[in-house]
Amino acid sequence: MKSTVVRLATAAGVVLCLVGPVTVQAQKAERVYRIGQVSMSTGPSHPAFDAFRQGLKELGYVEGKNVLFEIRFAEGHAERLPELVADLLGQKVDLLVVGATVSALTAKKATTTTPIVFAYLVDPVASGVVASLRHPGGNITGTSIGVGGSGFAGKWVELLKEAVPHVSRIAVIWNSANPQAESFMVEIETAARTLKVKLETYDAGNDTSLDQVLTKIGASGAQGLIIAFDPFFNDNRNRAKLVQFAASKRLPAMYSSDLFVDSGGLMAYGPSQVDSFRRAATYVDQILKGKKPADLPVEQPTRFELVINLKAAKALDLRIPRSLLMRAQVVE
Secondary structure, three states, X not given: OOOEEEEEEXXXXXXXXXXOOOOOOOOOOOOOEEEEEEEOOOOOOOHHHXXXXXXXXXXXXXXXXXXXXXXXEOOOOHHHHHHHHHHHHHOOOOXXXXXXXXXXXXXXXXXXXXXXXXXXXXXXXXXXXXXXXXXXXXXXXXXXXXXXXXXXXXXHHHHHHHHOOOOOEEEEEEOOOOOOHHHHHHHHHHHHHHHOOEEEEEEOOOHHHHHHHHHHHHOOOOOEEEEOOOHHHHOHHHHHHHHHHHHHOOOOEEEOOHHHHHOOOOEEEEOOHHHHHHHHHHHHHHHHOOOOHHHOOOEOOOOOEEEEEHHHHHHOOOOOOHHHHOOOEEEO
């Protein structure tokens, strides 16, 4: 058997010692990656975050073993984003994950070296997040939910009208601070003119303005409600508030995300937020394994889902047309 010579350093010099055969070899420690997440949300309990982590787990990343998460929450305050991003970069994270256009732009401005992966972004080209969908360029890429003029915002009006034919006056809550909000509003207004539906638009981007808007809508006589896409509305707390408001005022409501229907809302149409975040995990995996963000094309949604909550419809005494139910994913 082969013996191993071990050199022991002492104050007097080096002592050579012969020891017996070595049967245990040093094992290479598995690298632990640090992933930073910046969210406009108020807390970590969110289905999209859970889907992202599950996606990573399915790819072999186990929290506490080979991956650690550093999460910072802006709690709906976009002005806090530069500070939160700087904090994560100071923690020397291996990669940043963001879920809103304003977060992506903030992260892109803060670093040209740390890789950035985004999820559930609207039109990242028009907003300046990436150079193009096929060739993002720089250090950022991820999953998108469509581009301007895609038409799915107009479908909110069409589908709500189809579900509740008598609706002729719809309140729309939007956030003008969202860089992509205007493109959605153009589509909504175009569809409303075609269907001869009167729109009443309400701008809300923080807790105070949202409460004021809900009070106004409650006294407006609106017959329907549309909650336009915005990370502020999608937050757990605000999502619950909006669904509860619609139920209390008996307003048939259309939402941009299936998460609202899961929370008790009537109906939603659009790409799945959960799926977008789950798919973002594949980008993280590829980048951590050596791929450059600039070489990974931005993923576009492959399908748009109509989801209807039959329990919510029953509470509103609504009979959803069979033609609509046949095209929808139904939640009992």
